[in-house]
Amino acid sequence: KQEVTQIPAALSVPEGENLVLNCSFTDSAIYNLQWFRQDPGKGLTSLLLIQSSQREQTSGRLNASLDKSSGRSTLYIAASQPGDSATYLCAASQPGGGGADGLTFGKGTHLIIQP
Amino acid sequence: EADIYQTPRYLVIGTGKKITLECSQTMGHDKMYWYQQDPGMELHLIHYSYGVNSTEKGDLSSESTVSRIRTEHFPLTLESARPSHTSQYLCASRGPPTYGYTFGSGTRLTVV
Numbered sequence: 001k002q003e004v005t006q007i008p009a010a011l012s013v014p015e016g017e018n019l020v021l022n023c024s025f026t027d028s029a030i031y032n033l034q035w036f037r038q039d040p041g042k043g044l045t046s047l048l049l050i051q052s053s054q055r056e057q058t059s060g061r062l063n064a065s066l067d068k069s070s071g072r073s074t075l076y077i078a079a080s081q082p083g084d085s086a087t088y089l090c091a092a093s094q095p096g097g098g099g100a101d102g103l104t105f106g107k108g109t110h111l112i113i114q115p
Numbered sequence: 116e117a118d119i120y121q122t123p124r125y126l127v128i129g130t131g132k133k134i135t136l137e138c139s140q141t142m143g144h145d146k147m148y149w150y151q152q153d154p155g156m157e158l159h160l161i162h163y164s165y166g167v168n169s170t171e172k173g174d175l176s177s178e179s180t181v182s183r184i185r186t187e188h189f190p191l192t193l194e195s196a197r198p199s200h201t202s203q204y205l206c207a208s209r210g211p212p213t214y215g216y217t218f219g220s221g222t223r224l225t226v227v
Contacts, residue, residue: 031212032215042221046217089158093215102160105157
């Protein structure tokens with residue numbers, strides 16, 4: 001059964017810093033890996049989707065990498081801003097996962113960017 | 116612009132009432148999902164559907180039920196709400212396996 005782990009569980013950094021959020025998964029037989037952002041009491045907003053055949057995806061100040069062989073993904077946030085404060089979730093999509101081909105979520109990294 | 120819509124956004128209701136949480140998507144996705152999330156906690160899959168007339172229970176046992184009569188619509192029903200049902204309920208959909216998931220804004224349910 002797929003297990004997804006996110007480190008750190010919480011992170012607080014000053015505005016302007018570059019930071020890296022880590023995600024690891026135990027089963028490399030994935031369709032893709034998706035990074036989400038969740039603001040308190042809100043739904044999930046998709047940030048980046050990396051297919052199993054890809055190594056990285058970029059959107060603005062965000063860059064996500066994927067290393068299937070080692071079961072790892074990272075989300076890099078450049079020049080962090082207070083508006084980046086949120087919980088960041090990674091989720092692996094694979095056959096036979098939750099919902100037969102659903103997502104397995106990590107517990108998230110709670111990020112606070114200090115002004 | 117959201118392609119998956121959940122209503123209501125917030126709901127406070129008394130114990131014993133029947134409630135239906137609505138979820139609709141405009142993307143023509145066959146696969147739809149319901150997740151439950153307690154404050155500050157993980158998401159847990161409670162129901163999913165592969166298409167019209169298909170419904171399955173997820174990893175987390177739930178007293179709720181779902182139906183899928185139309186592709187775009189996947190409502191969740193609680194026949195008799197209890198305080199233990201207080202939570203946030205998130206609906207999601209997806210196209211082919213290599214496509215990402217799209218989530219709605221969620222319904223925050225409080226049963227008093």
